[in-house]
Amino acid sequence: MKKIIIIAAMLATSIAAQAADKEFTSRDKNNDGMLSVKEWIGSHKTSTEPEWVARRTKTHERLDKNSDGQISAEEWAARKG
Numbered sequence: 001m002k003k004i005i006i007i008a009a010m011l012a013t014s015i016a017a018q019a020a021d022k023e024f025t026s027r028d029k030n031n032d033g034m035l036s037v038k039e040w041i042g043s044h045k046t047s048t049e050p051e052w053v054a055r056r057t058k059t060h061e062r063l064d065k066n067s068d069g070q071i072s073a074e075e076w077a078a079r080k081g
């Protein structure tokens, strides 16, 4: 019985991981389950370049289907579809 519970827990975890994958969670710096424009642009060397910022802002707008300024896990998962 214990084994079944462990397997069920593992399955639930993998489903959650599918909704918000590694890239998503690593970008979500404040762990609120959403990617803001700032989180999407990131904080690396090129992140202050206007060209990068403009490009990333555009992608963010495209992925942000409901235009609330945040990319949700659902919007992230739907990005390929």
Ligand SMILES: [Ca+2]
Pocket (backbone or CB within 6 Å): 028, 029, 030, 031, 032, 033, 034, 035, 036, 039
């Ligand atoms: Ca966030």
Ligand SMILES: [Ca+2]
Pocket (backbone or CB within 6 Å): 064, 065, 066, 067, 068, 069, 070, 071, 072, 075
């Ligand atoms: Ca959104």
